[in-house]
Amino acid sequence: MSDTMNDSLATRSVTDQDWRKLVTHGTVTACALIFIALSNMPVALDDFDLIADRFTLGDLSLYWLLLVIGLVVGKEVVLEGMATHAKGARDVVSGAIAGIVAGAGLSLLVILINNFELRDPLVNWSPQTLEKLSVGGSILSGVLLWLVIGGVLGAIGGAMHVLPSRIRQLVIVAAMTVLLVAILETVLSDISESFGLEPLADIVYAKRGGLTIVGVLIIAAAAAAYSWWGHAPVKDAKQRFQALEGPERARGNFIAFAIVGALTLVLPMLVGGIVNELLANVGLFVLLALGLNIVVGLAGILDLGYVAFFAVGGYTTAILTSANRGDSWPDWVPQTNWFVALLIVVVFAALTGLFIGAPVIRMRGDYLAIVTLGFGEIIRLLFLSDWLGGYTGGAQGVTNIRGVNIFGLATVRGTDPQAVFYLVAVFCVLAIYVSWRLEHSRLGRAWMAIREDESVAEAMGINTVNTKLMAFVVGAVLASFSGAIFAAKVGSVFPTSFIILVSIVILVVVIVGGMGNIAGVIAGAVVLIGVLGGPRQPGLLQEFSNFKLLIYGALLIWMMLKRPEGLIPNVRRTRELHQEEFLQDAWLKGEIDTGDEPDDMGEVAPV
């Protein structure tokens, strides 16, 4: 809403509050805060300094909700044709009230922890939590402090509505940039080191982690300056780029792709071992997510047993290249080259895809999900069982897997994450190319048609069974690549690496990133796996390892409720998911006829 519009709107007085809304929102937030406090997040994340010695991720875990609640209660549902109100002091006050109610939840918790002993069921009902919540001071000061903090942060949140939109944007951009720079400390300081910019890094980052005050100011100023002066030209350029058509657009896309590709190639050289390890993990998950994207995003088949193909890839590679062998094999140990093994892996994965796909392909979408999940679990149980244990090593898994020998030039194994990353990157590029070409091919269009309406697709002459099976097979092969690299990287495979959790995490990556969109899926993997970590792999924020699955679950719910098309959506998919809204809009604009106009009625009536 622009500023000029506000002038003509009625302002509400400070006392004109929707009390019920404030109290319910405040109470819900209070419950959420109590949950966060009891989940040990504030204490566990306290080791990660955002601003050195002053503000940690643990603090942020408690404060952010108070800000958000202040922002949310000031929001007004804008309905077509209904009058809205001007924003003013009233919104600041309502933010503050909601914030106080929410903060009161933590005050209550402080009192409760101080007076009752509930450590038996609730493991984090501990003195550490109490100390963190009372901010080092006495109990009374802790209780009062949360009311004050709640009020202040809620008011700030509410005040965001009052600010002119440009200033608001500036504040948000500055805050987010500071947060981002603080979180990416490991990566950024590695990069600045390799460019010889250590002095700059020393100014921005404190020695023991976290930004310095000077650093915060510099970054905030830079971000604010960008937001104030740089934003419009960039937006302009983006619009001009999007307006391009035909060969020019294609050339632009190619240049953008080349730049991103070049950066990806250079990045591992600039950063240290830890970040390279992260990049390698991200690459493995990008490969998996691209595969699942074909199955879920393009063909619309919800495959929850996707980890099965990852497992088949991993185990096949392991058995073919390992120097060890299970008791049940004949004396001969193949110990093949990884690339030879890869050929066999592809065949095996495709066969598994057919084997799992064929029985489930005609089931209803939701039955299919459960049955594939069952298959995923069956495959893991078989690898784990005594029955096949002679071949697959059972719970001990297959160890001593040789690295990837690249034509005698180099050996890629887990000790050299940079090499692993490049290997993964090659396969990722292959997967991107395949996904991209498939999406615009006859097969890809058939998948999308099936996703939209299977019966119609069949009526249009698409062989739905074979087409869906192809999606299974392509997805399976991509996942098996990931499995093969995983086996070579880790050097051993165990059944515990292939639990159902992996399937779900990949699903979260695909959904958060944007189903059906290649860039979205890659972004999803980078953000989620890179920052929070994979099912067993730590991410950039290692402190999050106990909470990442919780966050994944919450993200999945939130995305489905608010933005089912993902962060970087596929245009077509968005239209499908919001079909009703699109239809409604079109109907409001009079673009479509609804079928119950007098003409139609006239035809129907005599019958």
Next chain:
Amino acid sequence: MTTATRHKSARRTGVDWFLFFLKFAMFSVIGFGLFAFTLQQIDPNNWLAQQINDDATGLTADQFEGLVIAGLSQGSMYGLIALGYSMVYGVLGFINFAHGEVFMVGAMTGMITSNKLAEAGAWESNFVPSLLFIVVLAILVSTFTAVVMERVAYRPLRGAPRLIPLITSIGISFFIQNVSVVLLGPGAKSYPDLPSWWTETQSIWFLDVQRTRLLVVLVAGVSMAVLWYLVERTKTGKAMRAVAEDKEIASLMGINVNRIIVTTFAIGGAMAGVAGILWGVMFRSVVATTGFLPGIKAFSAAVVGGIGNLGGAMAGGISIGSAESIAPLIILEPLGVNGASQLRDAVAFAVLILVLLVKPTGLFGERLSSEDRA
């Protein structure tokens, strides 16, 4: 499109042949396994039996009895959980994947309260009232969880494309599991010891049954009877069936559809709460992931019995429970699969796959509204 709706005269494709082969293979494994089992039962040392599996010893009557009873008690628990899946699927037409977690929440509630009661000494001295108390509490907490779940996550999604609520429910399942991990810790937590009278065996007729298992079967039976009365004989039940048949017309008839849906979730949650306590009493140990596999198996049970069909859910639960308990030892073991009982989970899934291949509408027929049947 399900196989059932395809025209009989349609040309057989490669997939059809594969499915035919798969069904044939599964039935021949079952048949051959049973044949081998029978041979080994007659005499483990005869030539044919030794050809199939020379380690086979056969089962004694006691062992067999134990398997059947374990299967029955486990199965009635699956049946109780399956009721929730079946009812929600009947009314809303989607799989509430998080229902297993409602069951876990019930088991956790029971664990916490029973331990508190044991500390206070009430668990030993007044076992039956304490048990009733934790059952009621677990029912309340589970019902609350299920209702909140419906309100927060499923109601806004009504009318969304089919897979959206399913994916949401996966998210909820994942979320609740991890809430339990961060609040209560990741380790396994145990129920207090039962009074010794309950762990002894009771002989009824010709069976010797451990009393806890008897309790499980009895409670499951009683719950089922109560539920049956509720759905088939009360006004709310009639409204539920109407909503399951057609939501729009039900609302035109003056039924408050939202309230009926909440009731459905609540009843399913209550049943899961009961099942949670029974789980705790029987296995005396719960973890955050306790709800996951039983949940999926219970869903399989609902499908096996015919989704939307309450009696079918119970029967399906008992079938799945018995199959996973008995089948590894009378089908797989005689065929020379060593460590066959490790494969019990795989057997449960195999039963689901087999039923969906042979009779996708379940053994006792599904009851769904016309729009969900498509």
